[in-house]
Amino acid sequence: MAPRFLGDFEQMVLLAVLRLGEEAYAVAVLREMDIRAGHSVSRGTLYKTLERLHARGLVAWAVEEGTPERGGHPRRLFRVTAAGMRALHDSRSVFLRMWEGLEGAGEGSPR
């Protein structure tokens, strides 16, 4: 796959998965993004993004048996793959390079 920048949302999803470690399943990802980013996420968008990340090999998932509170349905646990880690770092360093020397820009200027 040709190297490509990750979108904002993709980065947030990947970072949330990374933060959650062993417990990274969709509901937890939603909660994490809500808490950390103050970002209320549409379920549809999240699942689509996860599928896309999976299709690009940036996340992998494993299935765990269901519990009663899930109506017996299985749980999918996500983790960030090596390619995913690389993509995150690439994106971060691109952003950091672009920000270099601009850290204070605009903050003090009158509107």
Place this chain on the structure above:
Amino acid sequence: MSPRRAGPPAWAEALLLLSLPRGPVGRSIVGDLHEEFTADLSGRGRTRAVLRYLRRALSVALHLSGPGGRAPHPGKGRQSRTRQGVGALGHDLRLAARLLLRRPGLTLTAVVSLGLGIGANTGLFTLVNAILLRPLPYPEAAELVGVFRIDPEVTGPTPTPERLSGLFAVPYEVHRDWVEMSPVFTAAGGYATDGATVLEESGPASVRVALMTSGTFRALGVAPELGRSFLPEDDQVGAPPAAVLSDGYWRRRFGGDRGVLGKVLEVDGLGYTVVGVMPQGFAFPGSATQLWLSFSDELKTNPVRNAGYMQVVARLAPALGLEGAQREMDQVARRIGEIHPEEVEHGIGLFPLKDLIVAGRGAGLLGLMGAVALVLLIACTNLAGILLVRATERRREMGVRRALGAGRGRLVAQQLAECILLSLLGGLAGWALARVGMEPFLSLMPRELPRLGEVRVDSGLLLVAFALALLAGLLTALLPAWKAAATPINTVLGEGGRNLSGGRSASRIQGALVVSQVALAFVLLAGAGLFVRSMVELLAVDPGFRSEGIVIASFDVPPDRRSTAEFAAFLEEMEARLRSFPGVLEVGAANQMPFSGGWSAPPVSVETVEGVREGIRHFAAVLPTYHATMGIPIVEGRSLSPQDGPAAEPVVVVSETLARLMAPEGSPLGMRVRIETVGDSLWRTVVGVAGDVVYRLNYVPQGMFYVPITQRPGSIRNWVVRSDGDPERLLAPVRRLAVEMNPGAAPELRVLEDAVRSSEAVVASRFTVILLGGLAALAAFLAVLGVYGVLAYLVQLRTREMGIRMAMGAERGRVLWRVLRQGLALAGLGIGVGVVLVLVLGQVVQAGLFGIPARDPLTLVGAALGLGAAVLVASYLPARRAASLDPVVVLRGE
């Protein structure tokens, strides 16, 4: 109702699962949403949790239903056609949702009208399904038949269960012959329903019971929940009296105690040993039955053959079929005729048990189903009208898209998506309505409607609602969608954005839709009107007696006062004590009387001018004061009198109908009547003629006569007390007296006027009136909405034309009238078509009407005026808008 679930609604979960990719991906997403639902449930309550769940599920389904969830990108090369199609569907649905949200008024109108139509249909279909379509709740229920004695003289050659009047019950002796002689029954038995007084811990209670033989239980094939049902030993003479409890009685009286077997119930003074309990839901012959009792030895050994109190139910050997079995039973009837020559004319008829239970209700229910279907049809035309407006509005958009290369099918599909979404929403609304409305709806049903207890509101309902919704949606959507997509491109683009007369052909179709709506609404209104008039007629029937101020107390004579001497003393004491109450004018008594339960009709010989005739007649044994108390006029001869004692000449008073039968021209006085039952072969002389009395509002007995109770002692149940004030006042003291006179009885007291008002015929017709009235109002409302919609649209289309007219000097009044005239023309045409429909369909409802013809002109005119007025109001609003146009503003808008 289904018990509360801990999870989200099963149907929503199932739908979601269907819309997602198969395998762990889809199932894990369902699980995620389930988990979130569980969390919501504890914090927010079920309703909000469900709403949030539905919103999330919709979001997920819309995003994941296609590849990548959006229309294929042109740069990415061609995907397979199906994948492209699926993606397009998701896209179309989302676009449709957005478009619908942008026009909330229009959307709401469509969803509400569809919801009402679908809700009504779903509810009624549930009922029809439970009563008519589903098999009876017995194993292999199709093999069960009712067996009847047929008297061809009464029934004609082909009796049907719809006319039960021709089918006769039989006594124990005849039932035994049938069961023993028939080669075609794998099991058969008899039963008889009765009211009984059971001594309970809290005192005597009145309980509905059914006497049963073991064969009846065997034929029905339902195993008891506890203990046993009846065995052949219970049918033997000398067997100890046995009782089987219904689940309801078991729970009410014994709290579901499993140690109830072997206890003794005191029923009408006799001890019955409890041998078993039937499972919940076993309701034979009807849900009122609480106990099943074995037949008494007295009935088992009674040799009488020409009475009738027992019905027979049998299970046919499956191989034979109904017709084959009927041929065999014809043979049995012939053999019985050889043994008992007086029965040689009698046949034996077999009828499917289900037909007997539903007996004649089918047509009425199907009629209602038809009415409800009409409402849905009107709702669909409304939806079609709305879609047509939308399609016309979007002609330009469609034209542009086609010019850019969009395929026609693609455009149609997009509009279909909109419609499917609308109808699914309508289906959801309808389902919710049916679920919420079912209980109150059922409580309106006449209690004697068979199988009412079997009606269940279940998830099958949802399936029906959505099938109806989709059908309705697709039917209505195709035409407008095709029309819009078919418009030639250059016409649309050449209009320069103006809507000139472009909508004319659409408005013609719309006009046709409105005409059919008005016509259908008219049919329903006229139908409702007919049933209202019918009910008024029913209530206005002269019953032949005066019910004001009358209280009836029904209870049995205590067992220790049934000997001839004691019985006479009992009657005297009762009468005297009732008379002593303040305000009492007159006191009478009868063993059977109008609006007070069943009656027996024995075979009777009467002398006529053409010789003696035998037939089934009603008779009542009464106190001589009965006619005076009830206000039944004596039109000829004299009334019964206290002098007609046991030693005097036996006398009767006959009804006018019977008098006409005996002597069509002259007077029946002096002619004689004989009751043909065992132990009674006295000829009784007619001394008077009393006015006819109706026993139920829609039933006049074919000939009735009255015998003084002292000349035919037996039971007397009903005491009639007329007072000069409010009869309610007498209820308490009369009840106390009844309990004092027979401490073992559970007396029933009622005010006769109430009994007449709440009688079966009135209740049934009130039910029809309420239901049909509601449907008609709904239909009229939808039709008026349709008229309003089309006129408002026409006015909008012609804004420019009208502006020009007014600028040229047309008066506002004329403009107003032009629009009104259009509305009235549509209504007039619709009503005209409706009148034709009513005239054609009238015959269908005639059987359900009382006292008026189905083509009653008053009703037709009334319905036409009502609907016309409603349409006028609906037309006035757009007309006023048209008339208040400011020509300057309109023309500047160009």
